[in-house]
Amino acid sequence: MRTSGTNPVCAESGHDRSGDSNHTRGELEALMGGCLCGAVGYALNSPAFAGFCHCTDCQRFSGSGRLPFIGAARQRMKITGPMTSFAMTSGRATITRHFCARCGSPVATEPGSAPGFVIVYAGTLHEPDRFRPKFSQFTRSGCKWSPPDPRLPSYPAAAPQG
Numbered sequence: 001m002r003t004s005g006t007n008p009v010c011a012e013s014g015h016d017r018s019g020d021s022n023h024t025r026g027e028l029e030a031l032m033g034g035c036l037c038g039a040v041g042y043a044l045n046s047p048a049f050a051g052f053c054h055c056t057d058c059q060r061f062s063g064s065g066r067l068p069f070i071g072a073a074r075q076r077m078k079i080t081g082p083m084t085s086f087a088m089t090s091g092r093a094t095i096t097r098h099f100c101a102r103c104g105s106p107v108a109t110e111p112g113s114a115p116g117f118v119i120v121y122a123g124t125l126h127e128p129d130r131f132r133p134k135f136s137q138f139t140r141s142g143c144k145w146s147p148p149d150p151r152l153p154s155y156p157a158a159a160p161q162g
């Protein structure tokens with residue numbers, strides 16, 4: 001097949017992101033992210049909730065004072081790449097955490113307390129500033145050196161969702 005260097009039809013097909021009008025739609029556009037080494041990537045649409053968790057499990061899991069998380073329905077999330085997973089029962093719920101099998105970055109979590117949802121962490125977004133936290137939860141367990149964001153509603157235990 002004969003190919004020409006400049007095909008005006010292909011040039012208009014929308015692959016050039018800088019000229020794509022969809023790029024300005026903000027929250028409707030998929031959130032993309034991945035692990036430290038790049039082997040695992042994800043894309044999610046229509047985040048259902050986003051906030052900071054100050055619970056002791058999140059502190060131990062992350063080594064930090066709070067975790068910035070985004071949750072979406074499982075069918076809204078696409079994850080690719082090699083992962084190692086660990087399931088743990090905490091209270092009445094079993095939580096499954098998925099890590100990149102090559103670099104160990106925490107990629108996604110399936111919380112037993114919210115079946116059908118998958119959580120990712122805002123620091124793994126390709127564009128972390130697209131994180132739009134709405135609340136802080138489990139602030140009763142918070143560390144003095146990582147206080148809740150004063151601009152957001154805070155809940156001493158789990159935030160009411162939905």
Ligand SMILES: [Zn+2]
Pocket residue numbers: 035036037038039040100101102103104105
């Ligand atoms: Zn990795």
Ligand SMILES: [Zn+2]
Pocket residue numbers: 053054055056057058059138
């Ligand atoms: Zn937590």
